[in-house]
Amino acid sequence: MPAEATQRGDRARWTPADPLIEVRGLKTWFPxxxxxxxxxxxxxxxxxxxxxxxxxxxTMGLVGxxxxxxxxxxxxxxxxxxxxxxxxxxKGRSILGLGTRxxxxxxxxxxxxxxxxxxxxxxxxxxEQILGEALDIHHLARGRKRRRERIAELLDLVGMARDFxxxxxxxxxxxxxQRIGIARALAVEPTFIVCDEPISALDVSIQAQxxxxxxxxxxxxxxxxxxxxxxxxVVKHISDRIAVMYVGKVVxxxxxxxxxxxxxxxxxxxxxxxxxxxxxxxxRRRERIILQGDVASSIDPPSGCRFRTRCFKAQxxxxxxxxxxxxxxLGDHQAACYYPLG
Amino acid sequence: xxxxxxxxxxQTHIALKHGLIRAVDQVSLTVDAGExxxxxxxxxxxxxxxxxxxxxxLPRASRIAGGRIRFKGRDLADLSEEEMESIRGTEIxxxxxxxxxxxxxxxxxxxxxxxxxxxxxHMDKQASIxxxxxxxxxxxxxxxxxxxxxxxxxxxxxxxxxTMIAMGLSTGPSLLIADEPTTALDVTIQAQILELLRTLNxxxxxxxxxxxxxxxxxxxxxxxxxxxYAGRVVEEGSTEDVFVHPEHPYTWSLLRSIxxxxxxxxxxxxxxxxxxxxxxxxxxxxxxxxRCPFAIERCAADEPELREVRSQLAxxxxxxxxxxxxxxxx
Numbered sequence: 001m002p003a004e005a006t007q008r009g010d011r012a013r014w015t016p017a018d019p020l021i022e023v024r025g026l027k028t029w030f031p032x033x034x035x036x037x038x039x040x041x042x043x044x045x046x047x048x049x050x051x052x053x054x055x056x057x058x059t060m061g062l063v064g065x066x067x068x069x070x071x072x073x074x075x076x077x078x079x080x081x082x083x084x085x086x087x088x089x090x091k092g093r094s095i096l097g098l099g100t101r102x103x104x105x106x107x108x109x110x111x112x113x114x115x116x117x118x119x120x121x122x123x124x125x126x127x128e129q130i131l132g133e134a135l136d137i138h139h140l141a142r143g144r145k146r147r148r149e150r151i152a153e154l155l156d157l158v159g160m161a162r163d164f165x166x167x168x169x170x171x172x173x174x175x176x177x178q179r180i181g182i183a184r185a186l187a188v189e190p191t192f193i194v195c196d197e198p199i200s201a202l203d204v205s206i207q208a209q210x211x212x213x214x215x216x217x218x219x220x221x222x223x224x225x226x227x228x229x230x231x232x233x234v235v236k237h238i239s240d241r242i243a244v245m246y247v248g249k250v251v252x253x254x255x256x257x258x259x260x261x262x263x264x265x266x267x268x269x270x271x272x273x274x275x276x277x278x279x280x281x282x283x284r285r286r287e288r289i290i291l292q293g294d295v296a297s298s299i300d301p302p303s304g305c306r307f308r309t310r311c312f313k314a315q316x317x318x319x320x321x322x323x324x325x326x327x328x329x330l331g332d333h334q335a336a337c338y339y340p341l342g
Numbered sequence: 343x344x345x346x347x348x349x350x351x352x353q354t355h356i357a358l359k360h361g362l363i364r365a366v367d368q369v370s371l372t373v374d375a376g377e378x379x380x381x382x383x384x385x386x387x388x389x390x391x392x393x394x395x396x397x398x399x400l401p402r403a404s405r406i407a408g409g410r411i412r413f414k415g416r417d418l419a420d421l422s423e424e425e426m427e428s429i430r431g432t433e434i435x436x437x438x439x440x441x442x443x444x445x446x447x448x449x450x451x452x453x454x455x456x457x458x459x460x461x462x463x464h465m466d467k468q469a470s471i472x473x474x475x476x477x478x479x480x481x482x483x484x485x486x487x488x489x490x491x492x493x494x495x496x497x498x499x500x501x502x503x504x505t506m507i508a509m510g511l512s513t514g515p516s517l518l519i520a521d522e523p524t525t526a527l528d529v530t531i532q533a534q535i536l537e538l539l540r541t542l543n544x545x546x547x548x549x550x551x552x553x554x555x556x557x558x559x560x561x562x563x564x565x566x567x568x569x570x571y572a573g574r575v576v577e578e579g580s581t582e583d584v585f586v587h588p589e590h591p592y593t594w595s596l597l598r599s600i601x602x603x604x605x606x607x608x609x610x611x612x613x614x615x616x617x618x619x620x621x622x623x624x625x626x627x628x629x630x631x632x633r634c635p636f637a638i639e640r641c642a643a644d645e646p647e648l649r650e651v652r653s654q655l656a657x658x659x660x661x662x663x664x665x666x667x668x669x670x671x672x
Contacts, residue, residue, distance in 0.1 A: 203384040276561060279585060
């Protein structure tokens with residue numbers, strides 16, 4: 001099969017200087033069904049044509065409001081959702097067409113940390129069983145003694161006492177549960193982890209512990225992260241680069257610092273201005289862009305630029321054709337807008 | 343001068359099978375007409391229970407065990423349930439975090455927004471719905487005439503929260519209690535709702551108690567702020583004083599642990615150690631002391647009172663003794 005041939009060819013050419021993950025024209029649509037015969041009446045275009053490259057060792061932040069498709073994009077990269085079109089390359093190799101066995105091998109390289117540490121751990125399993133399951137599936141740490149040692153080591157890594165191994169999730173606080181979730185992700189020694197809103201469900205005083213832990217583990221194991229969150233302050237803190245999504249599309253990609261200093265897409269600009277800063281003197285002087293209306297529908301997105309219905313810079317042209325993601329600044333900064341900000 | 347609202351040593355207890363939770367422990371606070379007071383704290387700190395105590399809307403198994411709550415000089419504890427009902431409908435309005443569950447799905451929104459007016463202002467149906475249209479315009483719901491006849495499921499989260507605000511404002515209350523009003527909303531929608539609350543406060547002089555875990559929201563909205571931890575007020579002062587020179591180690595640590603959008607360099611965050619307190623097993627002495635980087639011997643033995651420290655109030659032995667938190671930062 002020619003597809004198989006190109007996969008091999010791509011893999012041979014891949015070097016660590018190339019993107020670890022490459023997403024090309026990815027679309028993940030979900031059918032909307034209605035009526036007694038469950039007829040498909042429309043499509044939720046959760047991810048609707050995304051190109052994105054994630055470099056080895058970096059943290060790519062992914063921000064956007066609820067329903068913009070950021071989680072679906074993360075899950076599609078891991079094949080936890082089935083994309084409708086496009087390609088995902090891992091180390092240069094297309095993974096969407098892989099069979100079960102090749103995919104299982106690949107699952108060792110990629111992991112996910114979920115938002116809700118209350119829902120993502122099986123309440124009937126002990127910590128040892130939760131962590132052991134990942135080891136067993138991939139035939140890691142074989143033998144009872146090595147298995148127990150590895151579990152103890154994983155608990156060390158996430159700053160939990162070794163004797164917690166016999167306990168159940170309900171015995172832990174939210175922060176501790178998230179540590180277990182992180183240990184489970186690390187069990188397979190992945191190179192790439194999708195962090196899907198890993199701190200949004202935690203108490204404010206616990207969030208920094210988890211952010212610091214993720215940063216420290218990244219240094220220790222040279223991990224690559226896709227960090228998904230709606231809180232731009234957290235994303236800016238942890239990310240090297242940030243991609244901003246709006247209604248299924250990436251509208252801006254930039255190094256984290258530039259995105260804050262010089263946002264180019266009007267949506268990014270308004271998102272940044274909407275985030276409160278814990279400094280009353282600064283807040284008082286701040287100029288706010290208050291957007292009108294609600295996020296556009298991903299079932300029936302507006303023509304042209306999807307943000308134009310709320311945009312303060314929109315012109316007739318924006319309704320006609322969709323602006324492509326183009327270089328707007330020197331140095332790695334792209335935005336999809338005909339009339340980018342100053 | 344009498345305050346609009348005054349709480350004096352309010353205690354609210356929740357009876358559980360395995361013990362008593364002092365969810366609100368000796369909380370005193372005041373709100374003056376037209377003012378915006380922020381109450382910040384994490385989940386379980388007692389901020390919502392304080393609000394529910396004021397409204398006398400406490401969940402089952404919980405009760406106000408002590409203290410006084412005075413509204414416009416009247417002790418709310420002396421009021422019958424009927425009189426309290428009228429206060430809730432006309433004088434004090436409350437909006438909640440989740441606008442999805444606060445509206446009845448089977449009634450048209452206009453009917454629901456007009457309900458306080460029919461009950462407390464004895465308006466007829468037609469007049470109450472006309473009033474709802476006006477209220478919708480005030481809170482920025484476009485196409486108000488058509489919108490009032492729709493059902494809640496046809497509204498987005500932001501629109502539902504606007505609807506709740508419209509309902510709360512219908513009788514022109516002098517106090518609005520907003521309990522995490524934007525937590526369930528997206529940031530751009532949060533900005534819209536906060537802007538609306540600012541406008542209403544400015545245009546109608548409605549005093550507001552804003553309950554939130556988000557320090558940024560407080561910074562942008564509130565004149566004064568109260569910080570709660572383990573059911574207690576640990577710090578109180580003008581927003582500027584509390585944010586610029588916090589005098590309680592919890593406030594101090596919290597401000598240093600959150601990433602800021604305007605940080606110029608990547609600095610590693612300084613987390614608060616440990617976990618939020620287990621309300622059924624609180625430590626002796628100061629409740630924050632097991633997590634406190636400044637704790638001295640005395641902190642584990644005696645619990646400090648809320649006392650004046652510089653221009654605000656703080657419940658801390660260290661700052662009360664005149665030590666500055668910034669100079670010996672750990």
